[in-house]
Amino acid sequence: KDCPEEFKKVELEPLPAMTARFLKTLNQICEQCFSTSDLFLSVFFLGQVFHCPSARLQLFGSSKNGFGFRQSDLDICMVLDGQETADVRTRSWLGILFSLRNILPITTAKVPIVKFYHVRTGLEGDISLYNTLALHNTHLLACYAAIDWRVKILCYVMKVFAKMCDIGDASRGSLSSYAYTLLALFFLQQRNPPVIPVLQEIYDGEKKPELLVDGWNVYFFDDLKALPGRWPQHGKNVETVGQLWLGLLQFYTEVFDFREHVISIRQLAPLTTFNKQWTSKYIVIEDPFDLNHNLGSGLSRRMTNFIMKAFINGRKVFGTPVTSYPPEYPSPMEYF
């Protein structure tokens, strides 16, 4: 999050075009915040070996969407200019990258991922190949975060709550941070009056514009300056973050019918689990773009109960007034 602006989009140019200035910048960036210069250079070098015009690394996830903490990992997506999708040859890049760095490959994920840990900075990172939809949902989340300052705080709180209760790690059978962010955004859309609109439902004319990526429509209204004129409820909700947080816990423990409905931030009208044929799971969260993706699909019954209990307990704890802060509790500020 403290990265210099240039690091956020490092362009890796073909060798002949690479200037001393480019190398210097690359090294400076790597030294300053993330000394993985070999990694960047190896991506670049392999680009030459495989005659790919250029490779681009782009940040997504919480380092870009506005919902990051100091401990958040670094989500990086690699794409090659001139190649629409990752083919076999591109995937072999990752194999070579593994031997160059002590990196952990995750081949069971939806897109191939290389995980790494950087000892000096303590940063954890993921490099995924062609996670293009993630770049779009990162932009969508960033727009929601920019609409109202309370959005960012509430989503932070939601993520800290999930981490503290041990229910926020998809690789260990629970839900990802991304899923909890969607949960918080959905609540803010359903609140009366709403805090945020459904950006995917705001457009000119009769028909929603089509912007296809990997076969899914990634259109959403991102002209935030024009939003007040396009969304009549803008600024109507004046609740405090505390009220909203309690409201969220109450919503997911007393109001929302998990059996009937899907948590879906792409439309305001209720979406049923029956409609989606997703009736075998209790917590059903639809990805805003990849409509076949239920983020709760990996939850066991046991984990679902554990998550629901955390919410019920949270509702009880936060809903009970306290006069002093118990000193033995870890400070939530450690997460920021």
Ligand code: CTP
């Ligand atoms: N993502 C996705 N589908 C998932 C999980 C994640 O598309 N099932 C993408 C999203 O773009 C998300 C990014 O991967 O923003 C990173 O996911 P995650 O690490 O769970 O969320 P962060 O917001 O980065 O949270 P943290 O701060 O805990 O790293």
Ligand code: MG
């Ligand atoms: Mg992340």
